[in-house]
Amino acid sequence: MNWKDIPMDKKVYLFELDDVLYPKHDYLLQIYYLFGQFVEFSEAREISKSLTAFMKEKLFSEGEAAVFEAAKKEFKFEQDYSENYERLQVNGHLPLKLLLFNEIKLLFAALLEQGKTIAVLTKGNPALQLNKLKHIDWQGLEKGVKVYFIDELVFRNIDPIPYIASENGCLPEEIIFIEEKLT
Structure with a gap:
């Protein structure tokens, strides 16, 4: 309309x-960025950039529901970060304003x-x-x-x-x- x-x-x-x-994806992409930074810091391995890019690609190709599990499988997280991921969505402070x-x-x-x-x-x-x-x-x-x-x-x-x-x-x-x- x-x-x-x-x-x-x-x-x-x-x-x-x-x-x-x-656009909802503007929010999600910033959450993915924050999550990538969190995982990189937690595991002391340089994966933030590639993890964020992977999550973005999954969002646009398969949808929001597929993103976390696909990233978990692809990047073989050493621990279950699902709670941290959910917490970031609810409480994360975005680096950029949503327009x-x-x-x-x-x-x-x-x-x-x-x-x-x-x-x-x-x-x-x-x-x-x-x-x-x-x-x-x-x-x-x-x-x-x-x-x-x-x-x-x-x-x-x-x-x-x-x-x-x-x-x-x-x-x-x-x-x-x-x-x-x-x-």
Whole structure:
């Protein structure tokens, strides 16, 4: 969908995080870099560069789910680093900011100009998703942006859209949820 086709008559605009606000692979590639540095330091062998390149290639050829196990097999880690890998994803401090898609910046600016409410409604581990949000370069567009975690709401037996509508003083049909990358 083109960002210019988004209806401007809604009160609340919800956005998924990964591959909607920013390219998810930008986050993952930095985690792979940090993980490569960690393994190199832990095992005192120069593998960071090749490990990071391998993980990047696996991400683009086989997908995110295949990356860690393939790297573990290829580089024969001396110990199980899965916990460290997961911890880096949730708590890692990225060396570079995550950049919003240009279309999102333009849409956010238009929505804010009209006084619309912007929020993030994201699925996945809330701590992991929050870490991603912390590293986005919002360029001043984050003012008043609320964040809701689908997994957290569902765990509490709360239907996300009616809950968000109630919290924002509107009807569910006055909310639009953008779950796909805009063009």
